[in-house]
Amino acid sequence: MVTATATRQLTYGQAVTEALRIAMREDPTVILMGEDIAGGAMVDHLVNDDAWGGPMGVTKGLVQEFGRDRVLDTPITEAGFIGAAVGAAATGLRPVAELMFVDFFGCCMDQIFDQGAKLRYMFGGKARCPVVIRTQIGAGVSAAGQHSGCHYSVFTHMPGIKAVIPSTPADAKGLLLSAIRDDDLVMFFENKVLYGMKGEVPEGDEGIPFGVADIKRDGDDVTVVAISRMVTQSLLAAEQLAAEGIEVEVIDPRTLSPLDEETILTSVAKTHRLVVVDEDNPRCSAATDIAALVADKGFDFLDAPIKLVTAPHTPVPFSPPLEAAYVPSPERIAETVRQIM
Amino acid sequence: MSSPSTAIEPAALDREQLLTMYERMVEIRTFEDLAGKNFAAGLVPGFVHLYAGEEAVAVGVCAHLTDRDYITSTHRGHGHCIAKGVDIPGMVAELMGKSTGVCKGKGGSMHIADVEKGMLGANGIVGGGIPLACGAALTAKTLGTGGVAVCFFGDGASNQGTFHEGLNLAAIWKLPVVFVCENNGYAESTPVGYHCAASDIANRASAYEIPGVVVDGFDLFAVHETAAEAIGRARRGDGPTLIEAKTYRYYGHFQGDMITYRTEEELNRYRQRDPIVAVKGYLLAHGLADEAGIDAIDARVTEKLDAAWVAAKAAAFPAVEETLTDVYVTY
Ligand SMILES: Cc1ncc(C[n+]2csc(CCOP(=O)(O)OP(=O)(O)O)c2C)c(N)n1
Ligand SMILES: [Mg+2]
Numbered sequence: 194m195v196t197a198t199a200t201r202q203l204t205y206g207q208a209v210t211e212a213l214r215i216a217m218r219e220d221p222t223v224i225l226m227g228e229d230i231a232g233g234a235m236v237d238h239l240v241n242d243d244a245w246g247g248p249m250g251v252t253k254g255l256v257q258e259f260g261r262d263r264v265l266d267t268p269i270t271e272a273g274f275i276g277a278a279v280g281a282a283a284t285g286l287r288p289v290a291e292l293m294f295v296d297f298f299g300c301c302m303d304q305i306f307d308q309g310a311k312l313r314y315m316f317g318g319k320a321r322c323p324v325v326i327r328t329q330i331g332a333g334v335s336a337a338g339q340h341s342g343c344h345y346s347v348f349t350h351m352p353g354i355k356a357v358i359p360s361t362p363a364d365a366k367g368l369l370l371s372a373i374r375d376d377d378l379v380m381f382f383e384n385k386v387l388y389g390m391k392g393e394v395p396e397g398d399e400g401i402p403f404g405v406a407d408i409k410r411d412g413d414d415v416t417v418v419a420i421s422r423m424v425t426q427s428l429l430a431a432e433q434l435a436a437e438g439i440e441v442e443v444i445d446p447r448t449l450s451p452l453d454e455e456t457i458l459t460s461v462a463k464t465h466r467l468v469v470v471d472e473d474n475p476r477c478s479a480a481t482d483i484a485a486l487v488a489d490k491g492f493d494f495l496d497a498p499i500k501l502v503t504a505p506h507t508p509v510p511f512s513p514p515l516e517a518a519y520v521p522s523p524e525r526i527a528e529t530v531r532q533i534m
Numbered sequence: 535m536s537s538p539s540t541a542i543e544p545a546a547l548d549r550e551q552l553l554t555m556y557e558r559m560v561e562i563r564t565f566e567d568l569a570g571k572n573f574a575a576g577l578v579p580g581f582v583h584l585y586a587g588e589e590a591v592a593v594g595v596c597a598h599l600t601d602r603d604y605i606t607s608t609h610r611g612h613g614h615c616i617a618k619g620v621d622i623p624g625m626v627a628e629l630m631g632k633s634t635g636v637c638k639g640k641g642g643s644m645h646i647a648d649v650e651k652g653m654l655g656a657n658g659i660v661g662g663g664i665p666l667a668c669g670a671a672l673t674a675k676t677l678g679t680g681g682v683a684v685c686f687f688g689d690g691a692s693n694q695g696t697f698h699e700g701l702n703l704a705a706i707w708k709l710p711v712v713f714v715c716e717n718n719g720y721a722e723s724t725p726v727g728y729h730c731a732a733s734d735i736a737n738r739a740s741a742y743e744i745p746g747v748v749v750d751g752f753d754l755f756a757v758h759e760t761a762a763e764a765i766g767r768a769r770r771g772d773g774p775t776l777i778e779a780k781t782y783r784y785y786g787h788f789q790g791d792m793i794t795y796r797t798e799e800e801l802n803r804y805r806q807r808d809p810i811v812a813v814k815g816y817l818l819a820h821g822l823a824d825e826a827g828i829d830a831i832d833a834r835v836t837e838k839l840d841a842a843w844v845a846a847k848a849a850a851f852p853a854v855e856e857t858l859t860d861v862y863v864t865y
Contacts, residue, residue, distance in 0.1 A: 228722065229722045229723050232722065232795060233725075233794065233795040234724055235725055235728040236725060236795050239794070239795060244794045266728065267729075268721070269721055270694055270695070271694075273695070296658070296659075297659065299659075300659070300695075334580065335631065335642065336580055337581075337642045337644050337658065338641065339644065339645070505858055506861070507857060507861050510640045510856075511631055511645070512633075512635075512638075512640060512642075514631075514851045514854060515852055515854065518854045
């Protein structure tokens with residue numbers, strides 16, 4: 194039986210907070226850890242209050258309800274606390290650790306990749322690692338070379354890691370709930386530019402399953418697979434193109450690992466054209482992976498070459514006009530679609 | 535093992551050196567105040583972390599360095615740049631992302647660098663500069679340049695693995711490097727008393743059997759003296775030192791920080807001992823400068839900084855094609 198779920202407007206950031214609150218209420222083994230996720234630890238007037246609630250305020254208000262034993266400020270020691278989250282996950286907790294910016298993965302990659310991601314396999318399936326690592330991605334705020342990357346492709350590449358990338362407030366809530374309840378290591382990528390984005394978000398505690406893409410717009414003429422903020426950019430492009438009589442189908446995979454191959458292939462079988470839009474760097478990337486999938490399993494559907502619209506093979510520049518050129522724009526997406534029509 | 539230094543009479547410093555150091559400190563303070571103002575006015579994109587309050591550390595240490603010496607810095611790097619002699623108009627332009635910036639606008643506040651000046655970059659990664667400084671010291675040692683490396687980092691950074699790995703490497707290889715921990719009491723909103731197990735970060739030196747010294751980071755002369763000894767030791771080939779300068783930042787962690795984790799009284803207690811006012815007081819009391827002389831320095835700095843902002847505002851943004859350059863030397 195399907196019942197209509199009530200919804201209300203929340204921002205993407207608020208949706209993340211809500212999912213954390215629900216998960217912490219339903220399961221006392223869920224703990225949060227990260228730098229300044231409450232903030233003001235051991236400051237007299239902030240014993241049960243937060244100074245920051247994370248740099249973007251996403252974990253604000255949680256320490257008041259759950260206390261400092263479950264909302265743990267950490268020193269700046271990513272290898273230490275992310276590794277501890279992995280170890281705690283393997284032994285009975287469900288930690289949600291915050292890696293402030295994904296670019297910092299270099300500081301803790303061994304603990305993620307060599308420890309957490311491989312543990313179950315190497316132990317012959319006799320262990321599990323239900324940890325979530327939430328992290329910020331994306332260019333667009335002039336945060337420059339070490340705070341602006343996407344890098345989800347790196348994690349998608351690695352066996353043992355699930356890579357989850359919401360593009361809307363509703364997806365952020367539903368996917369984070371599933372991530373926390375999931376028994377594997379999940380990397381959860383929040384786009385910093387989307388935190389203020391508003392959208393209808395369901396009440397209740399329902400998760401969104403992994404490996405199920407969402408068709409954000411129906412169309413018959415061309416399939417655009419877009420990730421994270423590129424969904425919004427592609428929907429804007431689709432509007433421009435609709436005015437020209439080109440109907441774009443916009444697909445958001447939502448999880449890159451696992452990947453919903455079927456939804457993508459079914460769409461390309463209908464439209465016969467594929468453009469992949471990805472803000473990550475272009476080599477060995479989510480975009481090339483999806484292109485390869487369709488080239489491999491959907492070649493006969495295609496009436497035109499597969500096109501990729503991505504960031505260039507460079508770090509993210511600081512200067513605003515350069516950064517604007519770095520991120521795929523609706524104009525670039527629309528132009529690429531026109532080329533294959 | 536480590537004992538707080540007390541204010542030291544700057545016997546080894548002549549009038550010219552003192553006035554130069556005073557001017558550098560004023561340059562840093564003025565640079566930061568203007569960066570804050572122009573950030574608020576929307577002219578500086580991205581993240582900006584201001585160094586005001588900590589001037590005595592960068593200036594007292596870098597006074598001993600020349601262009602053959604290297605420094606590594608942090609996200610709070612403007613003061614280190616100025617103290618190391620990086621071009622101020624080029625820094626201002628960099629903050630605005632202009633093509634005339636020291637990094638052509640590609641790095642911004644968090645990545646200001648000038649390798650020619652021995653400034654190996656501010657750093658967006660906390661603790662990221664510490665091993666780099668060991669590398670610069672290794673170069674100096676291997677090539678026999680006589681240079682040293684000085685590594686600036688915060689209290690928060692002293693919890694990173696890179697700090698412990700870097701100190702150990704420097705100790706076993708007797709590298710000519712000086713680690714300068716700027717303990718300003720906080721890492722973002724987290725007090726050092728929570729995030730750090732050591733009561734003095736300098737104590738951590740003992741684990742690597744190198745000297746660890748605490749110094750009052752608000753006292754230019756104490757910093758200068760302590761740095762002289764550590765840098766001298768490094769230059770002589772006697773190995774690394776860890777200096778912990780107890781200091782304080784006047785602004786929030788970054789521009790936009792609501793600063794709910796500390797009190798106005800705490801800030802005012804530090805402001806009352808302002809390191810620049812203290813140096814000025816010393817200069818006046820010892821007849822090394824008069825009010826008019828000090829005012830002339832202050833005015834010169836203001837004029838220089840104002841001109842830098844005018845020039846940066848008028849400068850062009852980089853051409854969009856610049857997005858694709860500078861990734862590799864050859865490709
Ligand atoms: C590896 C890494 N982790 C976290 C951050 C986010 N961050 C930037 S500055 C900072 C606090 C640094 O504190 P401290 O080392 O004491 O330097 P201060 O800001 O006080 O000068 C944090 C957590 C970062 N930039 N890099
Ligand atoms: Mg600090």
